[in-house]
Amino acid sequence: MDLNLRLLKALEAVADEGSMTRAAGRLMMTQQAVSGQIRQLERVAGTPLVRRRSWGVELTAAGQVFLKQGRELLTATHAMVAEARLVGSGLSGRLRIAFKAQSTAHFLPDVETSLHRVAPDVEVVPLAVHTLPDELDALLAGTADAAFLWLPIGDDRRFVSHRLLDEPRWVALPPGHRLAHRTSLRVSDLVCEPIVGPRDGMPDAVVKFWFIDPRPDGSRAVYGPQGRTPEECLHHVAAGRGSWIAPASTAAYFPYPRLVWLPLEDAAPLGLALIWLRENSNPLLDLLLEESKRVTRPTPV
Known part of the structure; x- marks a missing residue:
């Protein structure tokens, strides 16, 4: 069965407009092309999907079934494409962040809010830890993608480190x-x-x-x-x-x-940094760093 999404879009336009002519204008196609797509879709269905009237066209009962499920398929397809684009651009996915509450409570919630403002579909998974070895072990084991921790860490070869702020x-x-x-x-x-x-x-x-x-x-x-x-x-x-x-x-x-x-x-002073493994290619890390810098940047006086 050759069911092209373009055929479903043509049926949707015809149903919404009630006219082959108006559907053609909406789709920026000729009326003959739209009529041809509807006929092709009817061959796939094996039954008429539209009924011609003196005032225009309307869907048959079979056409209503195609429209209902076709719209669901189009919606799912649009969502799939949008999510894939977001993932490809680093704006969707999951970020597991190791942190010490006492060191990040004054800014980490704002970082997450800022992240969601830019990329609403990013899922932030907070992982509370107690010590530097806990954080580094989480990164090395792959249970955390990034960590906020105090410098120095004693291992500069395996990690990328970005200093965010200093504290007395x-x-x-x-x-x-x-x-x-x-x-x-x-x-x-x-x-x-x-x-x-x-x-x-x-x-x-x-x-x-x-x-x-x-x-x-x-x-x-x-x-x-x-x-x-x-x-x-x-x-x-x-x-x-x-x-x-x-x-x-x-x-x-x-x-x-x-x-x-x-x-x-x-x-x-003590320097707090955002770090991750050098081999980690998660595109969300750059977004996390950008929003972390934005949040922790000193406010001009």
């Missing part, structure tokens, strides 16, 4: 700490101060960067208990086992009861 470091101090009365801190204030934080599975260079080890004066950082998650780190701080150095966004996300958060004035 803040320090969480335990209740009654000798420095709690201050309005800000300097790195030199942390001499002999145990610093809590994750270390297992982290590249040595990454650990030293976060713990500021060595210090500007050449002294070594004092490593306190490990905390894999922010909640674990804050528990250690609350229990008086040390202090925790974290980004400003984390300090805002966790206004932990009884603890004091203070900015660390002279420490190098």
Whole structure:
């Protein structure tokens, strides 16, 4: 059976216009060409589909069946073509994004909103993680397409990295700490101060960067208990086992009861980046990067 979509479009035009002449004008064809397409469609159906009247044409009962299901087929075909074009242009599909809530809550919802404004059919799948190894493992295992994480990552060969924003470091101090009365801190204030934080599975260079080890004066950082998650780190701080150095966004996300958060004035800022595997060819990644840059770009004063 040779059922061409052009034949269905001709039948649809004839039904809508009630006239071969008007249908021909709508389709930018001659009346003879439209009549020929209807006859061809009737040969496929094996029965008349239109009935000529003095005032024009109308569909037969068989023609109504063809019109109803033909319109469904045309709609499905248009949707198929549109989706294929969107996928080909990188504007449709699925994006699985690994993230830490405390680091992205202030911008990631806006990124998703911006994405959907540009490409409504993009499905964003958020994947919450706790540590840098968790994020890198998700990318390497193929369970995440991209990740928002703090630099450095200790592996620049396998990943593409795009720095989005910088944040100052803040320090969480335990209740009654000798420095709690201050309005800000300097790195030199942390001499002999145990610093809590994750270390297992982290590249040595990454650990030293976060713990500021060595210090500007050449002294070594004092490593306190490990905390894999922010909640674990804050528990250690609350229990008086040390202090925790974290980004400003984390300090805002966790206004932990009884603890004091203070900015660390002279420490190098922390850079948040969007990264993915170099071999990942998902065209949506460029769109994600573009909208992430748009959202995180500083607002002109």
